[in-house]
Amino acid sequence: MIAYQAGELDAFEDIFGLLAVSVRNYLAALTRSVDRADDLLQDTFFQVHRSRHTYTPPRPVKPWIFGIARHVFLMDRRSRGRRAKHEVLAKEDLPELPVAALAEDLPVTDELRRALRKLPEDRREAVMLHHVQGFTFKEIGGILGITGRAAKLRSFRGIQKLREILGQEGGG
């Protein structure tokens, strides 16, 4: 990141190569659409470039970039109004969410994907950021503007709800 701030294009490409997949997964979880996530991914890294002076070394780069991704998502959602909330997506448009930390406990990936979509947005985001992206609760607090404790609670409740949904689907 320091090399990028010093004006090296290769450094930007390295950062993109390292983080693009995880940023897209995060955006896909927020938007519930891979196409939109792809568009927002480009916007996110464009915004990263325009805001590169706001990164202060030696802070970790990943929470900074995810903070920008969230900003880009919120701007996009604001400009689309409330329509996005009611979008109905075809199954093939659903985001492929790698949930490695939960894989042992949970049965089928498709079921898990559906269950994640049913979570309230704030809980889904906390689950994604902690269990998928590996952020600490303190880092999640910095991205979302909440305390680390609140982040932990959202994630915990998200997992509880996830188990509940999967239990219902499995039983019924």
Next chain:
Amino acid sequence: MSDRIELTEALRRAVAADIEPVKPLSPPWVRILWAGPLAVVMAVGTLVAFGLRSDLQGVEVVIAWLPMILQISLGLAVLAIALQETVPGMRVAKPVVYGVCISALALHLAVNIIMWLRDPMGYEDFLTSWWSCIRYEILLGVPFLAIVTYMAGRALPIRPRYIGLLAGFGSGVIADASWRMVCPVSVPMHFLAAHLGGMLILGATGYLFGVFLERRVAPVLDP
């Protein structure tokens, strides 16, 4: 989903066209350091120009000067939070923001109520005294609001209206710390309408400026 995503040509072009070195922003608490000396200069300037309020002369330091210093510190903390909110991934938790803002309001109310109970002083005409105070509160706060808003605009204001509200309120708290030392009127109607009112008007101004910033069309990536 693939394991690797290629950089699009449009993004590569946009980045390559503007790849010159940049200087990283200092942390928010460093960027706010200018405001401390400015607040002191304003407070001293106001006292020199208008004189210390009569009911504070001879009053012990704890009641006269300590709240002023505390109020300026809390105002600076609010401004620092506003700047912190412009750095992605470093947002301040809401309980902290509410805690600082409520402390600033509580201090303002407590000091004014103490002064009123000690030596109640009314006004001859409500509107005249209201206007003479509120305009100075706003005048003293505007430089802080303008500078913090400019600094926020140079970073990445994620929620401009929220940042504007904090910047305006923090500026109002600092402005009130100075002007409260000059205004001798201590009845609640006055300090609520003119002094607290000044803070709220500055907060509302910052908020509206944030709304304006939000509606500005952000640059987009050329396909």
